[in-house]
Amino acid sequence: MGWSPDEEYVAHVNRALDTGLLDQVMISQDRGWYDPDKPGGGTPEPFTHLVDSFLPALRAPGVDEDTITTLTRTNPFRAFAR
Structure with missing residues (x-):
């Protein structure tokens, strides 16, 4: 199964x-590197896709830093806080 762009x-x-829906999205x-079709699971890749690629792509159409913070910190904290 491949990744969607x-x-x-x-x-x-x-x-x-x-x-x-800002307050409902996290x-x-x-996105791991493991590939069961490759010997040893494949070549490890860093877990940096979110900050290196996805968030810059999300910022490009004009999503501001406060919204990024809500999506990546505030909402997850609220969802998982006990």
Whole structure:
């Protein structure tokens, strides 16, 4: 199973934001390097895709830093805080 391009996910997030769902969306990373089709699982890659690629793509259409903070820190904290 391949990865969808970031542009598709950026479009999904922007649609959610446009419909007023900011407080209901979280962004995190679960993009590992393991590939069961390759010996030893493949070549390890850093877990930096979110900050190196996705968030810059999300910022490009004009998502501001306060919104990024809400999506990556505030909402996850609220969802998982006990």
